[in-house]
Each structure stands twice: as C-alpha cells, then as structure tokens.
Amino acid sequence: MKRENILVEALPYIRKLHGSKVVVKCGGHAIVNEETMENIIKDIVLLRYIGIEVILVHGGGPEISRVMNELGIKPKIVDGLRITDEKTMEVVRMVLIGNVGTELVSKIGSYGGKGIGLSGKDGRLFTAIKKGKKKVIVEGVEKEIDLGYVGEIDSVDPEMIEVVSSKGYIPVISPIAVDDEGRSLNVNADTVAGEIAINIGAKKLIMMTNVDGVMEDPDDEDSIFSKMTPEYAENLKDEGVVEGGMIPKVDSCMKAVRNDVEKAHILNGERPHSLLLELFTDEGVGTMIHKG
Numbered sequence: 001m002k003r004e005n006i007l008v009e010a011l012p013y014i015r016k017l018h019g020s021k022v023v024v025k026c027g028g029h030a031i032v033n034e035e036t037m038e039n040i041i042k043d044i045v046l047l048r049y050i051g052i053e054v055i056l057v058h059g060g061g062p063e064i065s066r067v068m069n070e071l072g073i074k075p076k077i078v079d080g081l082r083i084t085d086e087k088t089m090e091v092v093r094m095v096l097i098g099n100v101g102t103e104l105v106s107k108i109g110s111y112g113g114k115g116i117g118l119s120g121k122d123g124r125l126f127t128a129i130k131k132g133k134k135k136v137i138v139e140g141v142e143k144e145i146d147l148g149y150v151g152e153i154d155s156v157d158p159e160m161i162e163v164v165s166s167k168g169y170i171p172v173i174s175p176i177a178v179d180d181e182g183r184s185l186n187v188n189a190d191t192v193a194g195e196i197a198i199n200i201g202a203k204k205l206i207m208m209t210n211v212d213g214v215m216e217d218p219d220d221e222d223s224i225f226s227k228m229t230p231e232y233a234e235n236l237k238d239e240g241v242v243e244g245g246m247i248p249k250v251d252s253c254m255k256a257v258r259n260d261v262e263k264a265h266i267l268n269g270e271r272p273h274s275l276l277l278e279l280f281t282d283e284g285v286g287t288m289i290h291k292g
C-alpha cells in the first residue's frame with residue numbers, strides 16, 4: 001500500500017480513539033529485548049501525541065526469575081502466578097519498581113513523552129488482599145498451594161491516573177499493590193491492567209506479549225484465533241487450550257469486555273509496531289476479544 005494511503009486509512013481510527021483511554025500492558029518477555037521495548041515505547045509516545053490517553057502497565061516476570069536465579073532462589077510459577085515468599089517479594093519490588101518501571105519512564109522521556117512511574121502504593125491506586133491458597137491439579141490430583149505474598153485486587157482508585165494523564169503524562173504502572181496493613185503484595189500485571197482498564201473506563205485493553213495471540217496450538221502460528229467472545233475464551237480455558245501465562249491474560253480480557261471495555265487485544269510485541277497496526281489499520285493483528 002502507498003504510504004499516503006496508510007495515513008489516510010488511519011484517520012477514522014485516530015478520530016474514534018482521540019480523547020479516549022487505552023490501557024497497554026507490556027509483558028516481561030516483550031521488554032527483555034531492548035529493540036522490542038524501544039519500538040513499543042515509540043508507538044506509545046506517538047499515540048499520546050495524537051491525543052490518545054495511554055496508560056502503560058508493565059510486567060517483568062522473566063527479569064524477576066533471572067535475578068532470583070542469580071541469588072540462588074528457585075522461581076516457582078503456578079498457572080501464571082509466582083509463589084512469593086518474603087525474600088521473593090523484595091526481589092519483585094526491586095526489579096519491577098526499581099528497574100523495569102524506571103527504565104520505561106526514562107525511555108518514554110528519550111522519545112519526547114512524559115512518563116511517570118506509579119505502583120498500587122501511590123495514592124492507594126490499587127489495594128489488594130492476600131490471595132492465600134490456590135487449588136491446582138498436579139498429575140490428576142488436586143492440591144492446595146500457598147502463594148504467599150500474592151495479592152488479589154480489592155479496590156482501584158483511578159484518581160491518580162486521571163490527574164497525571166489529563167496533564168499529558170503517561171502513567172507507567174508497576175503491578176505491586178498495598179494491603180490494609182501497608183504490606184506490598186505481588187499481583188500479576190495482566191490482572192492489574194484489566195482492573196485499571198475497567199475502573200478508568202478505557203475503550204481498549206491491549207496485552208503485548210511474545211506470541212501472536214491466542215492459538216489452538218501455540219507452536220503453530222497459523223492456528224491463531226483472530227476474534228473471540230468471552231464465552232468462547234472460557235471454553236478454550238476449560239479445554240486446556242489456554243495454559244500458563246496465557247490464563248491471566250485471557251481472564252483479564254474476558255472480565256474487561258464484560259465490564260464495558262469495548263475491546264481487548266492480545267498482540268505480539270516482538271513484531272515491530274504491532275500496536276499501531278492493530279489500532280490504525282483495517283486488518284488488525286493478534287487476537288481480539290469482544291462482546292458477542
């Protein structure tokens with residue numbers, strides 16, 4: 001397609017999204033690679049310049065696991081959730097807030113945007129309660145596993161996001177919540193992104209990961225589902241097609257579209273500018289979850 005046609009094709013999409021809020025969740029796999037991370041940040045800054053209020057929620061699972069291994073702590077993840085003891089919680093805070101969050105804020109700045117780092121603790125943006133024990137099936141047998149300092153979101157107060165976003169800042173949110181006693185709790189970043197999207201009235205929730213979308217067979221790119229309803233996604237979960245880290249993503253997307261977020265998308269952040277292609281072209285990429 002000619003370059004001018006690409007720009008013209010984007011116009012109705014830009015018009016529709018101008019002034020609305022879009023939550024972008026960037027997974028740890030998509031940000032471990034410097035080039036991938038820079039491409040995503042460039043797209044986010046561009047969206048902000050054309051009047052779309054982007055709220056960035058980041059993960060960092062692979063980086064947390066890398067640092068844990070370096071410290072001699074073996075990472076354990078069940079259904080996409082990290083078992084988090086006290087020492088692990090320290091690592092999670094250090095990596096997510098101290099490292100990944102500040103790096104994203106500074107990259108946004110280097111492309112001309114204004115990033116601001118937040119976590120659940122800032123203005124009590126989101127609070128959580130300890131999730132406690134989780135039932136899992138191991139080799140056909142049901143077991144209860146204590147997840148430790150893993151939080152389940154209890155409340156979201158979006159005022160802080162609204163204040164900074166209305167002044168042109170791009171909030172960069174680390175998935176660490178606070179509980180009533182002021183303790184830090186580790187929350188999956190997909191869950192945080194979904195809850196924030198619902199509570200700020202976002203038009204879209206976009207999950208950037210390291211696969212093209214939800215697939216029938218994760219090893220076969222051609223088996224991607226380009227569109228699905230929450231009911232269909234629920235079936236895929238029940239059938240065991242959706243596993244591991246894809247479970248919290250699909251759960252958050254289903255909950256978001258059932259709570260008035262127009263559309264939720266799962267995209268491959270490793271494909272350069274997949275975010276712009278999804279938002280501004282007729283074809284779109286990845287998997288879209290929409291109400292029936």
Ligand SMILES: Nc1ncnc2c1ncn2[C@@H]1O[C@H](COP(=O)(O)OP(=O)(O)O)[C@@H](O)[C@H]1O
Pocket residue numbers: 026027028029030059061062080208209210211213214215216217218241242243244245246247
């Ligand atoms: N049906 C599926 N389709 C695509 N990916 C799947 C599916 N089921 C499980 N997965 C896994 O989910 C992973 C994405 O989750 P995760 O590793 O937590 O990513 P992120 O760090 O981006 O949050 C994929 O790399 C893939 O291995």
Ligand SMILES: CC(=O)N[C@@H](CCC(=O)OP(=O)(O)O)C(=O)O
Pocket residue numbers: 026027028029058059060061062064080081082092150151175186187188189190245
């Ligand atoms: C409770 C829980 O699992 N928290 C996650 C938080 C980071 C995250 O979600 O990172 P990704 O988006 O890269 O997976 C963790 O400790 O890995």
